[in-house]
Amino acid sequence: TIPLQHGAHRIGNRTDADMQRWRDLRFGQFIHWGVYAIPGGMWDGKVYNGAAEWIRSWKEMPHEAYDQLYKQFNPVKYNPADWAQQAKNMGAKYMIITTKHHDGFCLWPSKYAKYTIANTPYKKDILGPMVEAYNKAGIDAYLYFSIIDWNHPDWRTSIKSPADSMAMARFKVFVKNQLKELLDRYPTVKGFWFDGTWDESWKNDGAFSDELEQYLQQLHPGLIIGSRLRADEKGARHFDSNSRLMGDYEQGWERKLPNTIADVHGNDWEGVMTVPENQWGYHQQWFGHVKSANELIEMLVKSASLNGNFVLNFGPKPDGTFRTEEQELMRNIGRWMQVNGSAVYGTGYAGLEKPDWGYYTRKTGTDTVYMVVCNVPVNGNLRVKLPAKQSIAKAWALEQPGVALQPELVSRDEYFIPVEQKVYTSPLVIVMKLEQQQRGQGNFEKAKT
Numbered sequence: 386t387i388p389l390q391h392g393a394h395r396i397g398n399r400t401d402a403d404m405q406r407w408r409d410l411r412f413g414q415f416i417h418w419g420v421y422a423i424p425g426g427m428w429d430g431k432v433y434n435g436a437a438e439w440i441r442s443w444k445e446m447p448h449e450a451y452d453q454l455y456k457q458f459n460p461v462k463y464n465p466a467d468w469a470q471q472a473k474n475m476g477a478k479y480m481i482i483t484t485k486h487h488d489g490f491c492l493w494p495s496k497y498a499k500y501t502i503a504n505t506p507y508k509k510d511i512l513g514p515m516v517e518a519y520n521k522a523g524i525d526a527y528l529y530f531s532i533i534d535w536n537h538p539d540w541r542t543s544i545k546s547p548a549d550s551m552a553m554a555r556f557k558v559f560v561k562n563q564l565k566e567l568l569d570r571y572p573t574v575k576g577f578w579f580d581g582t583w584d585e586s587w588k589n590d591g592a593f594s595d596e597l598e599q600y601l602q603q604l605h606p607g608l609i610i611g612s613r614l615r616a617d618e619k620g621a622r623h624f625d626s627n628s629r630l631m632g633d634y635e636q637g638w639e640r641k642l643p644n645t646i647a648d649v650h651g652n653d654w655e656g657v658m659t660v661p662e663n664q665w666g667y668h669q670q671w672f673g674h675v676k677s678a679n680e681l682i683e684m685l686v687k688s689a690s691l692n693g694n695f696v697l698n699f700g701p702k703p704d705g706t707f708r709t710e711e712q713e714l715m716r717n718i719g720r721w722m723q724v725n726g727s728a729v730y731g732t733g734y735a736g737l738e739k740p741d742w743g744y745y746t747r748k749t750g751t752d753t754v755y756m757v758v759c760n761v762p763v764n765g766n767l768r769v770k771l772p773a774k775q776s777i778a779k780a781w782a783l784e785q786p787g788v789a790l791q792p793e794l795v796s797r798d799e800y801f802i803p804v805e806q807k808v809y810t811s812p813l814v815i816v817m818k819l820e821q822q823q824r825g826q827g828n829f830e831k832a833k834t
């Protein structure tokens with residue numbers, strides 16, 4: 386291995402209570418909200434085809450015009466208690482809020498910047514009431530923070546001169562000050578979600594990203610910070626130059642998910658997902674494929690089945706309300722989670738071969754395995770293949786706990802569980818209790834009894 390000062394400092398996953406709590410939550414709500422919601426992906430009668438929160442970088446949007454928009458930010462309908470209730474109804478157990486996106490606009494009255502909510506018609510802190518409302522609803526709060534800051538005069542994408550070095554040095558002090566300010570103002574937050582760390586100026590300063598992570602942990606022990614913050618001293622990101630994961634979980638799964646357990650290399654990980662193909666901030670005209678509740682439920686279950694968390698993004702409107710499509714989604718996903726959440730919360734990889742009909746999740750540390758059926762087989766049977774010497778002690782549909790299903794043993798360690806041929810409007814969940822076979826009790830003897 387290559388000797389590193391600023392690579393991963395831990396081999397393997399965190400085992401402390403804060404991290405176990407994060408693991409068990411499994412389902413989060415991302416919120417991208419800021420000045421970019423005002424144009425909402427359109428300007429001067431033209432539609433921006435990029436991600437709405439990047440509209441400032443669009444050639445049709447003059448920087449001066451964008452940089453005045455904060456003077457119109459006045460979300461008179463903003464009601465964090467209502468947001469929290471909708472998130473709770475959806476079944477989200479944690480929330481990640483953009484404190485400051487790449488444009489540098491701060492949703493809190495930072496004393497280190499002028500480009501903040503304090504200097505808008507709204508004036509009041511957005512974050513405090515949000516964190517409070519979500520925590521009150523039993524939802525943990527995490528803070529998204531962009532290192533890239535297009536508004537700050539000292540931000541540099543690359544260091545090309547001594548002047549750049551001095552500017553970036555000032556910028557790093559500013560970043561540290563803002564992060565400490567956020568922890569001082571919102572002490573109940575459980576972690577940071579860093580973004581905007583791909584530019585050279587950051588990638589080539591692995592030492593600082595390492596020191597910053599340690600500084601934050603020492604300020605607030607137990608914080609959960611993903612791999613995207615980190616670079617090592619050779620410019621390697623997420624994984625250090627010895628291929629060891631930095632940070633507390635792999636934070637690279639953005640708008641994509643791993644496909645097999647091999648893809649996650651035994652690490653904790655989190656996938657973050659947009660409802661349309663690529664819009665995080667509010668866009669007035671969603672175009673392309675908009676994901677359905679069932680599609681997103683399947684992604685959530687797939688994530689849990691591969692030992693990961695799934696965070697679904699919402700982009701509130703400038704008036705402080707969620708668009709109707711997003712409200713509808715929260716209700717529809719919530720209806721399924723209300724009944725079937727136990728197949729997601731506190732679960733992980735079941736250690737079984739992925740079946741054709743859907744996903745297995747296992748209640749962590751138990752013999753309880755959930756079968757989440759997304760593709761009902763035309764032969765009417767759910768094939769369950771177990772490792773040698775394991776058998777199904779009991780099986781039942783989650784919605785009919787009193788009705789024992791009769792798995793048919795079709796070959797050694799393989800069962801068929803019949804599934805009703807009908808129209809399914811959402812994934813079906815079956816619960817199995819597995820057991821180690823008693824000594825000497827071969828499979829076929831079992832079938833005879």
Ligand SMILES: C[C@@H]1N[C@@H](C(=O)NCc2ccccc2)[C@H](O)[C@@H]1O
Pocket residue numbers: 417436438439580583639657665
């Ligand atoms: C969570 C999302 N991350 C921001 C983003 O710029 N993603 C695009 C991107 C992702 C990975 C490397 C470079 C650029 C988006 O604006 C969202 O905030």
